[in-house]
Every structure is written in structure tokens, then in C-alpha cells.
Amino acid sequence: MSQHLPAFPDTKADWFQQISNNLSPDQLLWLSGYSYGLAVAKQPVQIPPPFESKTESIASSAPLHLLNAAPSAAAAVVPLTILYGSHTGNSKKIAHRAAEHARKHGLKPLVHDMSEYPVKNLKQEKNLLLVVSTHGEGDPPIAAEDVYAHLHSQRAPKLPETSFSVLALGDKSYLHFCKTGADFDAQLEKLGANRLHPRVDCDVDFDDDAEAWIEASINAILNTSAASSLASNANGHANGTITAFAPTAFATTNGHAATNGYAAQYSKKNPFPVPLLEKIQLNGRGSVKETYHLEFSLEDSGLVYEPGDSLGVIAENSPGLVEEVLNAAKLSGDALASETSLAKFLTQNVELTVLTRETLTKHNEFAQSSDLAAILADTNRLKSYLYGNDVADLLRAFPHQHTADSFASILRKLPPRLYSIASSLAEHENEVHLTVSAVRYKTQARQKEGLASCFLADRVGVEGAVKVFVERNEGFKLPQNPATDIIMIGPGTGVAPFRAFVEERSNAGATGKNWLFFGNPNFTTDFLYQTEWQQWLKKGVLNKLNVAFSRDQAEKIYVQHKLLANSKDIFGWLENGASFYVCGDKNRMAHDVEAALTQIVQQESGTSPEKATEYVKSLKKQRRYLEDVY
Ligand SMILES: Cc1cc2nc3c(=O)[nH]c(=O)nc-3n(C[C@H](O)[C@H](O)[C@H](O)COP(=O)(O)OP(=O)(O)OC[C@H]3O[C@@H](n4cnc5c(N)ncnc54)[C@H](O)[C@@H]3O)c2cc1C
Ligand SMILES: Cc1cc2nc3c(=O)[nH]c(=O)nc-3n(C[C@H](O)[C@H](O)[C@H](O)COP(=O)(O)O)c2cc1C
Structure with missing residues (x-):
């Protein structure tokens, strides 16, 4: 064996003799393979494996116990399952990035969409990485509902053999920030699973946090597996399936470059x-x-999108608001914060128009207000405080003389705003169109403006440019089969993606029928894209159009009423395989439309309310009831 050892100085050879005295020949052979793994990881060039001087792949002829010691072959037997629960595709994207990272380190992960994962497999999982977002009001995405319910039910398995880590996706502007991920994390622990790495909660700007979590979690799996391999080998249990890793070296080799490569x-x-x-x-x-229709050029950007995707817009706070906030903070715009002037920092880097629980909490660590503490302690009061108050209001209501740095430290990084893409590339080559409603309101005796909508409405002119990115939305796509009929419910700006859908289906010559429900306050002033819809109707591309102008008559009429008035046809289309799409207001409209559809199913099929609810739920599970609501 000594002929295969590097020429260590005497002292190291002595040291090795000492520690290896009690090892069996098998264990020594295993260790040589393990060291080989470490060496390859540290210097990933062709290092001949032990005992096989000229072999490129030791998998070909090495004895089994040596095979196990080679990093790639060995790592393959460390089980790793990556589960994701996603609505728009972010969690899915991260799950696949994690898998890619794991593969780079010799693992062979299995990636599953939770909606297709047999929950009975859970108790067999050894290493489980779970990536999940939160939707609705702190609810799991539809795709995660069954696994979530199973884990929280009486039938939940005990999981003492499972090691896990959770990445939670969310948005700090929601009250129940990352609740689904937090629930999974707590429940897995409760069921006896062993946490490999602490849960990470991500705000909308999740890339860096996700990368760090991936690296740390895979690292933890490699470390744990290597440690347990060593332990079982040292105990004389080498059985030909034990793995060997170079954990830290593997985990740090090019991890970042690899995952960012996408x-x-x-x-x-x-x-x-x-x-x-x-x-x-x-x-x-x-x-x-x-409401504004905006058209941007994608020339030279290389950006592409599909109908159903959104455009992420990076906006700046208005000069007026920055001044208001500086006054309320009693700070000068010239003061330095994060190595830039406070005025510039407030304009470009942080959110001023919207408050979050975190900002209030951080502010109160300085302000120590019992009134603010009481608001933070009461979810209903917190919810109503967060709606309509901004950073200037907070500083005035609960004063504290911040320094520029302490002030900067309480503020949330400015998140982009998403807008449903209202165009199809097939119809408008190299262009992207949006339909944006300007948010304006008055509270605390101040006229206020939404950050991005008013940035687009007021401060970007033709010849100006806006920083954007394409946010893919896998949860809101046209049916793969062009012969499938679609029903689109898009009141207000909710109509935006349906303009893209109809353009796309027209250009593709899709034979499926298209039915649109549109609503807004008044026919004469608010019929968005009226002439375009009329053209599509004339061409036979749009087969049916129903409109609900709520304020044109004494009683309010909304899209859900129009749905109910077309109950028979709606049910007929659904039974014929149609997909049902809803876009726009999530607080009221989306609920009302779902309730109307449930009523339609009940009425037309003569079934019970429970069965009708099941029917609608199963449409969602089949991805035939799709929502893009906000
Ligand atoms: C996937 C997706 C697609 C979207 N598509 C579209 C689209 O196609 N078109 C579109 O216009 N929007 C769309 N939105 C919404 C959009 O992203 C923004 O949320 C919206 O434009 C408001 O952003 P803002 O920056 O202008 O306002 P913000 O600066 O975010 O201000 C909003 C805040 O102002 C306060 N507020 C607003 N109105 C009032 C009021 N009446 N009284 C008291 N307080 C109030 C509330 O605190 C609210 O949270 C979409 C959102 C998502 C997630
Ligand atoms: C309608 C809607 C509701 C949401 N509700 C929450 C919420 O309650 N809590 C939260 O932390 N994030 C919430 N989010 C933010 C999403 O979790 C976040 O966008 C996430 O990145 C989506 O990941 P996914 O694409 O994997 O579903 C919501 C997003 C939308 C569009």
C-alpha cells in the first residue's frame, strides 16, 4: 500500500501509520479511494486513480469497493430528492438549479413537482430538499396542496431517517411571508426529520439567497454522507455501497459559476x-x-417571452416622495448611506411607497413605541396599517431620529413590479406591450402615487427607457393543444394577457375557440382595446365576447354575473375540455369568479355543492383553471 502513498515527509508517514494501525485492509483500500476523491475535487484534472495507473474511468474495471471510492460513481448512491411546489415556476427553476449543482458534485438527484409526487414515498427519503412558494393569503400553491395536507394530517409518516432543508419563496409585502415554507419546515421537524441546513426565506429578489441555500444544503448532504460513510467503514461495515466524498472541496468548486450558467x-x-x-x-x-398601453422595443435585448409571462419593471421613487421622506426623517439628502448619497439611495435602492412588517419591526427596535408594538401584535390592525401608509407616514407617526445608516437599515430593498405581457411576439416582432393602471390615492392628507405604475404613467416618455426583465410564468400558459377551447376572464388590466393569447392563437392558426369576458366601470370610457376585440370578432378569431360595465346601470354588473348568465354554455365548454383563465384583481374578483363557476357546475350538472367544489378544484389540479391574479 505504501507504494501508492504520496511521498510524505517522514513525520506525516509516521502519523498515517499511527492512525491507520487499526484499520483492516478493506478499510485501507476504501480510504485510498476516499483520498482520491478529495484529490480530484481539489484539482479536477486527470489524476490517475489508485491501483489503475492508466485508467480514464475507474468505473470500467476497478473492483467494486474501489468503484465506491471514486467521487462520481460513489456519490451516485447518496439518495437525494428535490421537491418543488410552484405556481409561476420560480421554485421549479431553483429546484432544477439545485439538481444541477448536486450533479456537479457527483450526486444523482431526483427532482419532483409536488403535484406529481407519490406522498407515500416520503418516508423512504434520506435526503430531501424542498423548495416551495406561498400564494393566496399564506396558502400553499395548488401544486403543493396534497403533499402539504398529507404532512399535516393524521396519516403523516414519521420521518426519523430523513434529512431535509427547506427554501421558502415569498414576498415581504404579504402579511404571511413565506408561510408555506415555514409550515413545511416546522412539520418536517415535528415528524422527526433531521434539519440539514436552516430554512431560508426569500423575498422577491431571491437569486442570491437561493444560491447560498443550494450550496450550503448540498454541502451539508455531502458532509453528512461522507461522515456516515467513514463512520460505518471504521466500524467494519463496508458493504460495497458506501460512498466517499471530498465534501468541502466539492462544494466550493465552481459552485457559483455552475449555477449561474443558466x-x-x-x-x-x-x-x-x-x-x-x-x-x-x-x-x-x-x-x-x-390605464396606459405601453409599447417597448426589445431590439438588441435578446429578451423573448411567451403569452402568459410577465415583464418585471425596475422603477425609481419619485423626487417628490424622496423629499417627503427626507423631511419626515429629518435627514439631509447629502448624507451618506451605503456609500452613496441618501437621496440617491432612497430614489433607487429601497421601497418607500409600501411598508412591510419587517420595516415596522426594525423601525420599532429604534423607536420603541408601544403603539407601534400594539399594531405589530395584532394582525388585523397591522394589515390595515400597511394598506395606504408609506415610509414618511411611519416616521411621522412613530418618530425616531435615525442616522442615515440606521434609516437605511430598516428599509426594504426595492423590488421590481410585474406586469402581465399584453402582446405576442408572433404579432409584434421584437416588441413587448403592457396595460398599466396608474395607482393614485389620498391618505394622511397626502396625494400618493404607486411606485411603478406612476413611474410608467408620469415619468417615462417616448425615447426614455425602462429597465426590464422577463418573468416566466409557467402557471399561466395557453393549452398545448391548439384545438382546445379557452375561456378568458379579464376585467380591468386583467385583460392584458388575453390580448397576447388571442394574438398568439390567431398567428398560430389555433382551431380552439376563444371566449372573453371583460369588465370595467363604463362602456364609453373604459372598454380597453375595444376596436381590437371587434376586429378579432369579425375575423372569427374571438368567438364570443361578453362585457360587464358595472356602472352603466343602477345595479352593479360584474364579470361573474355575465358568467352566470351564460351558465349552460360555460359548462358545455368545460365538459368539452376547455381551459378557464382568470386574470386581474385577486382580492374580490378572483374569489367571486370561482364562486360563480362552482355555482354553474352545481346548477348545470345537478350535483351537490361539495361535488361542484371538487370539480373546480380538479380543474385547477389539471391546470385547466389557471389564474394570474394580483
Ligand atoms: C403577476 C402580476 C401581473 C400583474 N399585471 C399587471 C398588469 O397587467 N397591469 C397592472 O396595472 N398591474 C399589474 N400587476 C400589479 C403591479 O405589479 C403593481 O402591483 C401595481 O401596478 C401597483 O404597483 P405600484 O408600484 O404602482 O404601486 P405601489 O407603490 O406598490 O403601491 C401600492 C400600495 O399603495 C397602497 N394603495 C393603493 N391603492 C390604495 C388606495 N386606494 N387606498 C389606500 N392605499 C392604497 C397600498 O398600500 C398598496 O400596497 C401585476 C402584478 C402581478 C404580481
Ligand atoms: C396572488 C399572489 C399571492 C401571493 N401570496 C403570498 C403570500 O401570502 N406570502 C408570501 O410570502 N408570498 C406571496 N406571494 C409571492 C410568491 O410566493 C412569490 O412570487 C414566489 O416567488 C412565487 O414562486 P413560484 O413561482 O414558485 O410560485 C404571492 C404572489 C401572488 C402572485
């Missing part, structure tokens, strides 16, 4: 400034609404 040239981290080609006010004079 990113297109322009992405959320590196947005592209798209020139504005056209901006049109879609509402007529006197409307209560203010």
Missing part, C-alpha cells in the same frame, strides 16, 4: 433598458380609471 444575458439581476416606443391612455375623458 442565466440569460439579461435577467432580473441584469435588467435591460428597453426604449419606450409608444404610450397611449386607454380610458376616455371623465373615466374614474387611468
